[in-house]
Amino acid sequence: xxGTGERVRSRVAARMALTDERLDxxxxxxxxxxxxxxxxxxxxxxxxxxxFNDTLRTYDPAAVSARVDGMADDYLAPFYVEGAAMAFxxxxxxxxGRARTAHHHLLATLPGHRYLIFAGWGWWYAVRPFAARxxxxxxxxxxxxxxxGLGIDGMAFATCxxxxxxxxxxxxxxxxxxxxxxxxxxxxxxxxWFVAGGRPEVxxxxxxxxxxxxxxxxxAGLGLATxxxxxxxxxxxxxxxxxxxxxxRAFLQGLAFGLTARREASxxxxxxxxxxxxxxxxxxxxxxxxxxxxxxxxxxxRDGGYVAWQHRLRTELPVPERSA
Numbered sequence: 001x002x003g004t005g006e007r008v009r010s011r012v013a014a015r016m017a018l019t020d021e022r023l024d025x026x027x028x029x030x031x032x033x034x035x036x037x038x039x040x041x042x043x044x045x046x047x048x049x050x051x052f053n054d055t056l057r058t059y060d061p062a063a064v065s066a067r068v069d070g071m072a073d074d075y076l077a078p079f080y081v082e083g084a085a086m087a088f089x090x091x092x093x094x095x096x097g098r099a100r101t102a103h104h105h106l107l108a109t110l111p112g113h114r115y116l117i118f119a120g121w122g123w124w125y126a127v128r129p130f131a132a133r134x135x136x137x138x139x140x141x142x143x144x145x146x147x148x149g150l151g152i153d154g155m156a157f158a159t160c161x162x163x164x165x166x167x168x169x170x171x172x173x174x175x176x177x178x179x180x181x182x183x184x185x186x187x188x189x190x191x192x193w194f195v196a197g198g199r200p201e202v203x204x205x206x207x208x209x210x211x212x213x214x215x216x217x218x219x220a221g222l223g224l225a226t227x228x229x230x231x232x233x234x235x236x237x238x239x240x241x242x243x244x245x246x247x248x249r250a251f252l253q254g255l256a257f258g259l260t261a262r263r264e265a266s267x268x269x270x271x272x273x274x275x276x277x278x279x280x281x282x283x284x285x286x287x288x289x290x291x292x293x294x295x296x297x298x299x300x301x302r303d304g305g306y307v308a309w310q311h312r313l314r315t316e317l318p319v320p321e322r323s324a
Contacts, residue, residue: 009094013056016090018049018083029166033197036233041194044229047076051083051120052090059088059095061105068110074266075232081106081113081265082154085120090128100139107143112264118147119187122154126162131155132174146295149183149303153221156187160195168205169195179303185214186254189221193229200241207247216250220310223254228261231273237281237320249314256288256317257310263289284320291317 023045032038055064064084068077085106092099103121107114118140125135140151152175160171169192173184188206196202203222207215219242226238240251263270274282292313299305 009091010057012094013053013091016056017053020046020049023049026162030195031166031197031199031202033199037197037230040229040233041197043076044079044194047079048083051080052087053083055084055087056091059091059098059102061088061102061109064106065109068113073269075269078113078116078228078261078265081110082116082120082123085117086123086158089121089124103140103143112267114145115147115150115261116265118143118150119154119157122151122156122187123158125151125155126158144298146298146304146306146309148298149179149306152180152183152303153187153190156184157191160188160191164191164195166195168202170206177302179301179307181214182217182307183303185210185217186221186224189218189223189254190225190229191221192218193222193225203241207242215244216246216314219247220250220254220257223251223256224258224261225254226251227255227258231259231262231269234273236277237284246314249319252288252319253310253314253317256313257292259285260289260292263293280321284318288317 027038027042027045030038030041032041051064051067054067061084064081068074068081071077071080085103088099088102088106092102095102103117106117110117121138121140122135125131125138128134135152135155138151140148156171156173160169164171171188171191173181173188175181175184189203192202192206203218207218210218219240222241227234237255240248242248242251259270262273274285277285296305296309299308301308
């Protein structure tokens with residue numbers, strides 16, 4: 001019986017796998033701003049797929065932790081964890097005895113990757129049936145902490161990354177709730193950095209087509225991806241791609257949060273990044289990441305308080321000197 005179960009799991013995992021061929025077909029539709037961005041997006045995508053595929057086979061948080069601990073370069077490690085988090089959600093029915101605790105164990109063993117764990121968990125809801133209803137009922141909301149709402153960010157990111165069509169990469173939000181729409185717009189802004197290489201014309205076009213209240217959230221997501229995915233390419237603090245104060249502040253808040261996530265998930269890469277900045281920029285990065293490392297506790301609002309906290313940061317964080 002055990003052998004039969006293993007064979008069934010192997011066949012299902014093989015069908016679900018994110019193969020290089022499937023990834024390459026999708027990546028061919030993207031429009032990176034230059035070859036270096038394209039290479040980085042490809043490397044990140046491959047690492048995500050490796051985490052997803054490996055975890056479909058093992059369904060073991062300890063194996064994920066061991067793989068991450070053994071990586072010589074910690075820059076791509078968070079994307080492996082993100083892919084693993086999606087696999088724990090996607091393959092739960094194949095491992096009913098372990099599914100209820102898999103994400104909890106992953107969060108316990110890799111706390112510095114918690115943002116990517118929740119985002120990766122959200123990826124599953126971009127592809128499963130009755131996505132919005134399933135997300136509202138997801139066990140991710142039963143996890144402790146402020147960042148469970150990033151599951152909706154991850155769901156939006158994955159919907160754009162996996163399904164949206166060029167040149168606009170439109171992704172309508174399936175949620176009417178204001179907090180969820182905010183999180184969706186942030187995830188969509190993150191995805192645009194990947195699928196459109198952060199091209200200014202795409203950002204401007206999509207921003208103009210959003211409700212005014214959601215435009216800053218798009219820029220927050222863009223700032224987050226610029227910092228987290230693109231930190232290796234940054235030599236200074238980038239200027240926001242908008243002259244609107246609310247969008248500019250949101251971009252810097254996203255940038256600060258993305259760098260904070262890097263500081264926690266990839267400390268060696270973050271230290272190297274900080275060392276090559278000039279004194280002014282390094283001081284700004286240290287200040288804003290210190291601030292983001294002291295979040296409030298979860299509250300009783302629908303998203304746990306994440307959206308309100310991010311909005312407060314936009315008024316509290318200093319503006320870097322060269323962006324003033």
